[in-house]
Amino acid sequence: MLKNIDLAEMVPALLAWFDANARILPWRENSDPYRVWVSEIMLQQTRVETVKPYFDRFMRALPEVQSLAAAPLDQVLKLWEGLGYYSRARNLHRAAQVIVEQHGGVFPQTPEEIQALPGVGDYTAGAIGSICFGLKTPAVDGNVLRVMARLTGFTEPVQTQAAKKHFTCLLAEIYPENRADAVTQSLMELGAMVCVPNGAPRCGECPVRHLCEAYHIEKTTEIPVKLPKKPRRKEQKTVFLLYCRGKLALCRRAESGLLGGLWELPNTAEFLSPAQARDWLIVQGLRCISIKAGRTGKHIFTHIEWEMQSFVCECAEESSAFFWADEQDLQQNLTLPTAFQILLQ
Numbered sequence: 001m002l003k004n005i006d007l008a009e010m011v012p013a014l015l016a017w018f019d020a021n022a023r024i025l026p027w028r029e030n031s032d033p034y035r036v037w038v039s040e041i042m043l044q045q046t047r048v049e050t051v052k053p054y055f056d057r058f059m060r061a062l063p064e065v066q067s068l069a070a071a072p073l074d075q076v077l078k079l080w081e082g083l084g085y086y087s088r089a090r091n092l093h094r095a096a097q098v099i100v101e102q103h104g105g106v107f108p109q110t111p112e113e114i115q116a117l118p119g120v121g122d123y124t125a126g127a128i129g130s131i132c133f134g135l136k137t138p139a140v141d142g143n144v145l146r147v148m149a150r151l152t153g154f155t156e157p158v159q160t161q162a163a164k165k166h167f168t169c170l171l172a173e174i175y176p177e178n179r180a181d182a183v184t185q186s187l188m189e190l191g192a193m194v195c196v197p198n199g200a201p202r203c204g205e206c207p208v209r210h211l212c213e214a215y216h217i218e219k220t221t222e223i224p225v226k227l228p229k230k231p232r233r234k235e236q237k238t239v240f241l242l243y244c245r246g247k248l249a250l251c252r253r254a255e256s257g258l259l260g261g262l263w264e265l266p267n268t269a270e271f272l273s274p275a276q277a278r279d280w281l282i283v284q285g286l287r288c289i290s291i292k293a294g295r296t297g298k299h300i301f302t303h304i305e306w307e308m309q310s311f312v313c314e315c316a317e318e319s320s321a322f323f324w325a326d327e328q329d330l331q332q333n334l335t336l337p338t339a340f341q342i343l344l345q
């Protein structure tokens with residue numbers, strides 16, 4: 001395995017490569033912690049190209065932490081619509097309020113204070129600390145774990161807390177006094193552009209190839225070692241598109257759990273036959289003028305897969321059991337997760 005002294009050698013090579021090759025990204029225009037924070041939260045589980053237009057729109061609508069803190073939650077969720085993992089947006093909103101209320105609107109600068117913000121874990125705190133405040137706080141996510149595992153020839157599974165801690169400690173030792181920001185970003189960039197996942201890395205373009213253990217022992221596709229994936233739980237749903245004079249019935253999901261607190265189309269946690277669907281409508285106090293089978297669809301979350309069938313119903317009158325959204329509500333005000341949007345006609 002690579003020794004720490006060798007690992008320290010990679011820093012100048014990595015920084016020279018980063019200076020020459022860093023992509024121009026909207027959140028790299030400056031090191032304003034608000035912009036870096038929002039981008040890092042958006043980039044969790046989401047590709048750079050997907051995030052770019054969302055980031056620009058978010059910054060135009062809510063350009064500073066004060067505007068995010070003062071915004072209604074529905075506006076924040078609407079700006080997030082389509083990005084998924086909505087708890088990120090809710091935490092972002094809560095954390096902005098904490099920054100305004102407890103830190104006078106000034107982004108906290110110590111690792112402990114940053115990490116105490118809702119939705120900010122080790123990785124995000126490390127990224128903000130190093131990129132914005134020059135702290136020697138590595139940001140170790142899946143990309144960096146992959147790079148470090150290959151560089152050091154690490155043959156244990158990388159998705160464990162022990163592996164994360166191991167590499168965080170190794171990196172903290174080699175962060176230079178200045179340019180902590182560039183070390184963090186160059187590792188992220190190397191993982192995204194050269195030492196890529198899913199298949200062979202582009203070792204021919206790699207600035208630290210001469211130090212890389214996996215490259216020397218020809219195990220770049222076998223490292224990182226991963227734990228076996230748990231199979232996704234499958235759930236069946238019957239979803240109702242209930243229309244009444246052009247309005248669509250929605251309800252709120254429970255505050256906690258999957259898609260917590262978001263709007264949804266009324267649904268049941270099983271497949272219903274047409275006769276059972278009619279019974280369900282009666283129980284909801286709805287009188288239907290027509291009912292027909294609608295679209296089917298599948299939506300995959302990280303650990304769950306929804307298989308959905310739907311019924312489209314024209315209702316004789318609105319029921320107070322639901323919120324009846326008009327076109328403007330759906331377009332401008334309310335957030336309907338993609339899982340349900342795929343069933344809309």
Ligand code: SF4
Nearest residue numbers: 195201203206209212
């Ligand atoms: S040499 Fe290849 S495997 Fe090693 S760090 Fe570079 S890209 Fe990754």
